[in-house]
Amino acid sequence: MPEPTVIIRSDRARVFGNRHPWVFSGAIHEVQGSPADGDIVALRDRDGNFLARGYWNHHSQINVHVLTWDEDQAIDDAWWRNQLTRAISARAVENALHERTPNAYRLVNAENDNIPGLVVDRYADFVVIQALTLGIDRRKQMLAKLLMEMLSPTGIYERSDADVRVKEGLTPVTGLLAGRKPPPLIEIDENGRRFLVDIYNGHKTGFYLDQRSNRATLGNWLRFDPEADTRTILNCFSYSGGFSVYALDGMAKRVINIDASADALALAKRNVALNGFPTPEEDFVLGDVFDVLRKYRAENQRFDVIILDPPKFANNQKQVEGATRGYKDINMLAFQLLKPGGMLMTYSCSGLVDADLFQKVVFGALLDARRDAQIVMKLTAGTDHPVSLTFPEGAYLKGLLCRVW
Numbered sequence: 001m002p003e004p005t006v007i008i009r010s011d012r013a014r015v016f017g018n019r020h021p022w023v024f025s026g027a028i029h030e031v032q033g034s035p036a037d038g039d040i041v042a043l044r045d046r047d048g049n050f051l052a053r054g055y056w057n058h059h060s061q062i063n064v065h066v067l068t069w070d071e072d073q074a075i076d077d078a079w080w081r082n083q084l085t086r087a088i089s090a091r092a093v094e095n096a097l098h099e100r101t102p103n104a105y106r107l108v109n110a111e112n113d114n115i116p117g118l119v120v121d122r123y124a125d126f127v128v129i130q131a132l133t134l135g136i137d138r139r140k141q142m143l144a145k146l147l148m149e150m151l152s153p154t155g156i157y158e159r160s161d162a163d164v165r166v167k168e169g170l171t172p173v174t175g176l177l178a179g180r181k182p183p184p185l186i187e188i189d190e191n192g193r194r195f196l197v198d199i200y201n202g203h204k205t206g207f208y209l210d211q212r213s214n215r216a217t218l219g220n221w222l223r224f225d226p227e228a229d230t231r232t233i234l235n236c237f238s239y240s241g242g243f244s245v246y247a248l249d250g251m252a253k254r255v256i257n258i259d260a261s262a263d264a265l266a267l268a269k270r271n272v273a274l275n276g277f278p279t280p281e282e283d284f285v286l287g288d289v290f291d292v293l294r295k296y297r298a299e300n301q302r303f304d305v306i307i308l309d310p311p312k313f314a315n316n317q318k319q320v321e322g323a324t325r326g327y328k329d330i331n332m333l334a335f336q337l338l339k340p341g342g343m344l345m346t347y348s349c350s351g352l353v354d355a356d357l358f359q360k361v362v363f364g365a366l367l368d369a370r371r372d373a374q375i376v377m378k379l380t381a382g383t384d385h386p387v388s389l390t391f392p393e394g395a396y397l398k399g400l401l402c403r404v405w
């Protein structure tokens with residue numbers, strides 16, 4: 001049987017030189033053969049020249065996710081094993097760079113590790129996977145078997161309940177894929193700090209692994225601050241207290257957590273306690289950050305460090321303008337609430353708001369706040385979230401550490 005083939009429009013074939021892994025329906029001239037969703041297809045130009053090979057899904061606007069640009073490369077079991085091995089071995093080297101080898105990190109970062117649609121995270125003895133595309137969903141048993149062979153985890157749990165699956169014609173799925181069921185909370189070690197992770201109900205696969213190096217930066221910053229024990233820190237959008245534990249470990253006097261989720265705050269409290277720090281009720285504020293910061297401003301409260309790590313504000317192009325308004329608002333409030341010499345650690349995880357736009361928004365917020373500030377560090381996700389140079393969308397997390405005057 002000839003390989004099903006997708007013929008690319010003449011005016012789009014040139015773009016393939018950029019090696020972006022997504023092929024949108026608008027680029028397709030015709031489909032030869034009848035590929036089932038998830039099947040491997042070849043991509044060719046109208047003269048029959050090979051362009052790439054990937055998996056097909058007629059439900060998605062992204063009809064093909066490219067897996068290889070090499071005509072001689074078959075997408076067989078050996079190919080999948082090889083890609084997983086590549087990502088996992090790279091992570092082993094990157095982990096060795098940390099002050100203490102973490103036992104929770106991203107093992108496979110989807111498109112950025114050349115396996116579009118597959119996220120694999122390790123949490124101590126367990127592995128959590130997300131199948132974000134139909135092509136991966138169809139192969140997840142095979143992938144789980146390979147991961148069991150390669151990593152020997154106690155169990156592999158699936159958290160395929162991300163919204164993007166809808167675009168692939170998939171419904172949310174969660175459940176055990178292999179091995180033993182994980183406990184309700186898994187304890188992980190991140191740079192010597194301990195955290196309980198709820199892989200069943202937590203955000204993403206349970207923990208914001210992407211902020212690992214930034215949490216460490218905050219902790220180190222405080223550790224070398226001779227006045228750390230006088231500092232009051234506001235951890236806005238605190239989730240399960242990641243930044244808070246590092247700040248307390250860095251000798252901060254007080255860390256106030258603000259989150260709209262009672263479950264996240266309860267876990268934050270447990271994580272702070274797990275690391276041996278007190279958990280006064282008033283340091284765990286259930287509320288909307290936009291409102292709480294306005295209240296603090298009305299009360300004339302001031303802080304030494306403010307962390308802003310909000311959820312994704314823009315899911316599509318139409319939401320970008322509203323998202324930038326949201327970022328500007330919270331950053332303006334934070335600038336107003338910081339003492340002179342205070343630090344702002346501010347993030348955006350909206351892929352559609354790129355680093356330049358984010359910096360412009362923070363600049364606008366600074367002007368509105370009538371403060372002065374300098375960028376001390378530009379921040380990104382950690383080394384376990386590599387970004388493929390051919391996939392700029394992979395650089396979704398960007399942040400700025402600013403000193404504010």
Ligand SMILES: C[S@@+](CC[C@H](N)C(=O)[O-])C[C@H]1O[C@@H](n2cnc3c(N)ncnc32)[C@H](O)[C@@H]1O
Pocket residue numbers: 207208211237238239240241242243258259260261264287288289290309310311312349
């Ligand atoms: C990106 S996560 C923060 C991750 C955290 N910094 C960490 O390192 O684990 C965003 C958090 O914001 C919370 N959230 C979303 N909207 C909020 C709002 N308007 N006010 C307060 N919290 C909000 C969510 O419950 C979630 O815990």
